[in-house]
Structures are given as C-alpha cells and as structure tokens.
Amino acid sequence: AIQMTQSPASLSASVGDRVTITCRASQGIRNDLGWYQHKSGKAPRLLIYGATRLQDGVPSRFSGSGSGTEFTLTISSLQPEDFATYYCLQDYTYQWTFGQGTKVEIK
Amino acid sequence: EVQLVESGGGLVQPGGSLRLSCAASGFGVSTKYMNWVRQAPGKGLEWVSIIYSGGITDYADAVKGRFSISRDNSDNAVYLQMNSLRAEDTALYYCARATYGVGMDVWGQGTAVTVSS
Numbered sequence: 550a551i552q553m554t555q556s557p558a559s560l561s562a563s564v565g566d567r568v569t570i571t572c573r574a575s576q577g578i579r580n581d582l583g584w585y586q587h588k589s590g591k592a593p594r595l596l597i598y599g600a601t602r603l604q605d606g607v608p609s610r611f612s613g614s615g616s617g618t619e620f621t622l623t624i625s626s627l628q629p630e631d632f633a634t635y636y637c638l639q640d641y642t643y644q645w646t647f648g649q650g651t652k653v654e655i656k
Numbered sequence: 657e658v659q660l661v662e663s664g665g666g667l668v669q670p671g672g673s674l675r676l677s678c679a680a681s682g683f684g685v686s687t688k689y690m691n692w693v694r695q696a697p698g699k700g701l702e703w704v705s706i707i708y709s710g711g712i713t714d715y716a717d718a719v720k721g722r723f724s725i726s727r728d729n730s731d732n733a734v735y736l737q738m739n740s741l742r743a744e745d746t747a748l749y750y751c752a753r754a755t756y757g758v759g760m761d762v763w764g765q766g767t768a769v770t771v772s773s
Contacts, residue, residue, distance in 0.1 A: 550716075550717065581757075583759035583760070585701070585759075585760070587701065591765075592750060592763035592764060592765055592766065593693075593701065593750070593752075593760070593763055594763075595758075595759050595760055595761045598757070598758045598759040598761075599757055599758070599759075604761065634700070636700065636701050638701075638703070638759065638760070640754065640759055643714050644703070644714060644715075644716060644717070645691075645703045645706065646703060647693075647700060647701045647702065647703055648700075649700050650700040650701065
C-alpha cells in the first residue's frame, strides 16, 4: 500500500497565523489527494480534493497545492474554528491511505 | 437531504462477530464509492474498506480476510461484516461516500465498536 507521511504531527499557532501542513506519498499519486478536517465528536469534513480543488462551502483561506509525491495544505489566516486535526488521504489506487494527522492547537 | 446513518456497533468479545450498517438517503449507494473508515481511541483516521459503484471491493491489510463489505441496493444501505474481531479493532467506525476524483464528501456520525472480554 502507498504510505502517506504527514508533517508536522502537531503545531501550535495563533489566530491570524499562516499554517502549512505537508503530506508526502511513497510513490507518485498524480493529484489524487484530499485534505480532511476532523474535530473531536464530529464527522470528518472534506476540505480539498484533487490536491487543489476547494470543496463547496469551504472557506477560501484553505488551499491545497502539489502533485506526484509532495502536497501541501495551507490555511492563510487561522481562525478559531480551524483548531482541529487535519489528514491527507490518497485515493489514487487500491488500499486508500490516510496520513497520520496534524493536530493544530492554540498557541 | 444527503445523509448517512451508521448502526450496529456495540461490545463484543475477542473472536466474535458484528455487522455494521450504513443507511443512505438522498442518493443511491450503487452510484458512489462507499467506504468504511475507523478511528481507534487516541489514534488517527484509518481507511478500512471500499465497495466501488461497479461492485469491486477492497480492504486494508489489517482487516483483509476478516471483514467483508457489501451493499443492498433495494435497502440503499452498505454493510460491514466483521469477523474474528480483535482488541485492536476497537474504534469509532464511520461510513463515507466518495466520488471518483472528489474524495469522501459525505460522512455519517459513526458507530462505536468495542472488542473486549
């Protein structure tokens, strides 16, 4: 199965900060990557699909970039409701795989 | 309204079986890729299984040979039959809809499975 290595595992940031999370695939996955936000007690939420496409209803401060093996999720100006855990997911081939997650905490 | 509702979770002894259900509304389960994703206590999200619109199925190595995914188009539901359960299968199990090139855009609220003696 393709391994997804996500970094950092956690970060502390303040409201208004720019935040960047990285995901690296163990082999090329074209742009078949999504980013998900997960808050405790709630269902995960799709933010970005196709590596760069913003899901309907998701604020424009979220953006995605990359293709092949290196991908990035950027939050341009962190808001209080953005404190959560973020995951990448490759859906390129058999046995879809999530990254380990990045917990974004309040500084 | 597009919605997924999971059920069937509970407490089961190691080696036991459980069948999870995911009832869909607002779309047909046969038209999408239907997934099961789990989160063990204190751990991250783990993809478990998928049934594609064409009927092909796939599983994570951790559950292959023990879990089986299926769907019933008339009930508009997806199922996860879990056999030979282990303590490490303890998790909140989510049902999620996916579309080719879009990812998992609709999720249920999850059903909890605890494997313990």
